[in-house]
Every structure is written in C-alpha cells, then in structure tokens.
Amino acid sequence: MIPISTRAWRFPIASLCLPVCLSAATGTATQTLSAQINAIGKLSVPSTLNVTNSGTTFVAYRGNLAVSYRIRTTASTGSGTVTVRATSDFTPAGGPSIGAGTLTYTCSGATLGTACSGPLTLSTASQTSVLTVGAGVCTGGGGSCSTNDPNTVQTSFTLADNPAYGTGTYSAVLTFTISAL
Amino acid sequence: MKRQHPILLLLAAALLACPAMYGQFAATGTTTLSVTVGAEAALQVTTGTTTLAAAGTIFNPYLGTTNLVYKIRTTKSTGTGTITLKVTSDFSPAGGPSVATPPTAGDALTYTCTVAAPGTGCSGSITSSTAASTSVATFGAGASSANAGNAASTGWTLSNDPVYQTGAYSGVVTYTISAT
Numbered sequence: 001m002i003p004i005s006t007r008a009w010r011f012p013i014a015s016l017c018l019p020v021c022l023s024a025a026t027g028t029a030t031q032t033l034s035a036q037i038n039a040i041g042k043l044s045v046p047s048t049l050n051v052t053n054s055g056t057t058f059v060a061y062r063g064n065l066a067v068s069y070r071i072r073t074t075a076s077t078g079s080g081t082v083t084v085r086a087t088s089d090f091t092p093a094g095g096p097s098i099g100a101g102t103l104t105y106t107c108s109g110a111t112l113g114t115a116c117s118g119p120l121t122l123s124t125a126s127q128t129s130v131l132t133v134g135a136g137v138c139t140g141g142g143g144s145c146s147t148n149d150p151n152t153v154q155t156s157f158t159l160a161d162n163p164a165y166g167t168g169t170y171s172a173v174l175t176f177t178i179s180a181l
Numbered sequence: 182m183k184r185q186h187p188i189l190l191l192l193a194a195a196l197l198a199c200p201a202m203y204g205q206f207a208a209t210g211t212t213t214l215s216v217t218v219g220a221e222a223a224l225q226v227t228t229g230t231t232t233l234a235a236a237g238t239i240f241n242p243y244l245g246t247t248n249l250v251y252k253i254r255t256t257k258s259t260g261t262g263t264i265t266l267k268v269t270s271d272f273s274p275a276g277g278p279s280v281a282t283p284p285t286a287g288d289a290l291t292y293t294c295t296v297a298a299p300g301t302g303c304s305g306s307i308t309s310s311t312a313a314s315t316s317v318a319t320f321g322a323g324a325s326s327a328n329a330g331n332a333a334s335t336g337w338t339l340s341n342d343p344v345y346q347t348g349a350y351s352g353v354v355t356y357t358i359s360a361t
Contacts, residue, residue: 042206051216057223058252061216070206087211095218103214150206159216163254163325169217176210 039078041180043069044150049174051159061159067130068150071112073180075136080113080180082153083127088173095170099124102160103172112137112151119158127177130155220260222360224251225330231354233339243339247354250330251300255320255360262320262360264300264333266292268311270353277350278339281311288340290352297331299324306338314357 044067051063073080084105086098096102106118113133120128131153140149226249233243255262268280268290280290290309294302300318307315318333 042208043210044206045210045212047212049212049214051214057221063214065212067210068206090216096216157214161218161221162328163221163252164328165218165254165325166323167218167220167254167256167260169215171213171215174212174214176212178208 037072039072039074039080039180041069041071041080041082041178043067043082043176043178045176049157051157053161058161058163060161063157065155065157067153067155067176069112069131069153069178070139070150071133071178071180072138073133073135078135078137078181080131080133080137080178081129082113082131082176082178084122084130084155084174084176085127086122086124086172087175089124090170090172092168092170094166095168096159096162096165098122098172102162103157105155105157107131108154108156110151110153111148112139112146113153115153122157122174130176133180218254220254220256220262220360222251222253222255222262222358224249224264224333224356224358226356231337233337235341240341240343242341243337245337245339246334247337248332248334249356251318251333251358252326252328252330253300253320253324253358253360254326255322255324257323260320260322260324260361262300262318262324262358264296264317264319264356264358265314266309266317266335266354266356267314268309268352269355271311272350272352274348274350276346277348278342278345280309280352283340283342284344285340285342288342290340291338292335293338294318294333294335296333299326300331300333302333309354317356320360 049063049065051061053059053061069082071080089098090096101121103122104119105122107115107130110131113131115131116129138145139151228247231245231247233245235241235243253262271281272278291306292309293306294317296302296318300320302318303316309315
C-alpha cells in the first residue's frame with residue numbers, strides 16, 4: 001500500500017511531463033514585421049543662459065549656448081532646420097529690447113549639418129536660422145549616420161550694452177525649434 | 182502592495198512635469214536669457230594734446246580747451262557718478278609754470294567745466310592740483326548718457342608769469358570717471 005503522502009505527488013509529476021509531450025509536435029510560422037521610419041527631429045537646450053561683460057566698460061554682454069539635437073531626414077528629398085525666436089522680450093521694462101535689434105548671435109561647430117553664418121539679429125517676430133541639414137542624414141549609429149549622439153551646434157549671443165539701460169536684471173525667453181522632413 | 186515613499190513619488194512627478202529638469206529632447210526647447218546691467222562709466226579725451234596759448238595783450242594768461250566724451254549709467258535710486266581730473270605730471274622742464282610749486286604766489290592752472298546733461302559741470306573756476314583730484318562733473322541716481330556718449334570739456338587758464346623762462350613746457354592731466 002502506498003502511503004498517502006507519496007500518492008499526493010503523483011498528479012504534479014504527471015503535469016510536469018505534459019509540456020514535454022506536446023513539444024514533440026513542433027511547427028514553424030513566419031511573421032512579417034514592418035516599420036515606417038519617418039523623418040524626425042528633437043532638440044534640447046540648457047534652461048538658462050546668462051550673458052555677461054567684464055573688464056572694459058560698455059563692451060557688449062556675451063554668452064554661449066550649446067544646442068543638442070537628434071535628427072533624421074528623408075533620403076534624397078528631405079531636409080531639416082533648427083531655428084530660434086525670442087518668444088518673450090526682456091522684462092522688466094527699462095532695459096535691453098530684442099525688438100530693437102540689440103541681440104545678435106553666431107553659430108559654429110555643428111557636428112551634423114551647416115551652422116548659420118552670422119551674426120544674425122534675433123527677432124521676436126520671426127524664426128531665424130541656427131542650423132540646416134540636408135537629405136538623408138541621421139544622428140548616431142555610425143555608417144551613413146553621424147557618429148555623434150546627440151549632435152551639437154554652438155551659439156554665441158551678443159547683447160549691446162547701451163548706457164540707456166537702467167540698472168537691474170532682465171530676462172527674455174528664447175525658443176529653439178527643430179523640424180525634419 | 183508595497184507602499185512607495187512620498188518623497189520618491191514627488192520626485193517622479195516633478196520629473197514628469199518638468200522636462201527641462203532632465204534635459205529632455207523635444208521638438209522645441211526654451212532658454213531663459215538673463216543679463217544683469219550694472220553701473221558703468223567710461224570716457225574718452227578727444228583732444229590729444231591741448232595747446233595753451235596767450236593772445237592779445239601781453240602777459241594775458243594762456244588759454245586752451247580739452248574736449249572729452251563720456252558714457253555713464255548710474256544705479257537707479259541710489260547711484261552717483263563723477264568726473265574728476267588731476268595733474269599727474271607737472272609741467273616740465275623746470276623753469277616754467279608749475280602746478281605743485283608755482284614760482285609766484287597766485288600763479289595757477291585753473292579750469293572751468295562745460296558738461297552736457299545728465300551731468301552737472303563744476304561750478305566756477307577750479308584750481309587744478311597734483312595732489313588731489315578735483316571735480317569736473319557730477320551725476321545723480323539713474324543717470325544715463327547717450328549710447329554714442331555725451332560731450333564735456335574743460336577750459337584751461339594758465340597764469341602768464343614773467344618769471345617763466347621762455348620755452349615749451351608740458352604736463353599731463355588725467356581724467357577719471359566713476360559710477361555707482
């Protein structure tokens with residue numbers, strides 16, 4: 001007679017064997033995977049930039065800002081841009097004004113694409129160029145793509161120092177936009 | 182279910198709500214551009230060499246004018262500014278006029294001031310000194326010049342003492358501008 005304790009293990013052992021028995025009846029199936037790879041661009045910029053001057057009085061305020069970006073453009077026909085616009089002029093009143101054309105910038109050192117040739121005057125009304133890229137380019141991955149990931153372009157801002165500015169701290173907001181086709 | 186620490190939950194919420202905190206890539210990015218504008222002042226003496234010359238009646242004093250352009254910005258409410266001058270090198274060679282040690286009591290190099298607003302020019306005729314700076318102009322709080330600068334000048338008068346030996350003498354005057 002089998003003790004009750006031993007009989008209780010029979011069913012679990014049988015269950016463990018079941019998958020092994022089924023695996024003997026194998027088959028194959030194919031699944032077609034497809035992906036639509038579209039042009040895309042994304043960027044990142046530091047949240048703050050302080051422009052400063054030092055030494056000689058009434059020299060312009062200057063500051064540098066690196067724009068990081070990742071981009072993929074359509075082969076043959078695609079293109080991409082990075083632009084900048086002042087979405088908020090300096091506040092409070094009494095200081096510099098971007099609308100008055102006092103803030104200019106240059107671009108350099110693009111690791112993918114062509115940096116703007118400046119100096120360009122920043123505008124509150126329209127986008128101005130930072131970078132252009134051609135067709136069939138992509139960030140990272142090597143091969144036909146850029147080896148840098150992310151890509152970067154340097155921007156250097158120059159703000160005129162006018163004696164008419166009242167003393168104090170002033171802030172403006174710059175919005176960078178990337179587009180890819 | 183394991184209960185999450187409230188601080189961890191707050192941090193996670195903050196990261197999700199504020200992409201800038203962790204430099205997320207997106208189609209647009211914003212930067213706050215800031216500048217702190219402080220009090221500043223600068224000047225340029227536009228008369229390279231000021232020639233003092235006597236005209237008319239003999240032993241009339243020698244006269245001349247030095248022009249300068251100043252730029253200034255003083256602090257709102259509390260700022261001030263000054264333009265001063267000092268004779269940093271007395272007349273040389275010896276035997277002629279002297280600011281520090283006039284050969285005759287009463288001999289002096291004096292000047293008057295003409296200063297465009299927002300500056301206020303010195304009052305009257307001031308005797309220059311090699312020992313101390315003397316005033317050319319003063320500025321009040323919140324003063325600012327034109328971007329191209331504003332004009333100022335000093336009109337010089339040098340005693341014409343017969344004891345001065347004939348010859349050419351020169352000294353150096355240094356102008357200083359300051360702003361707070």
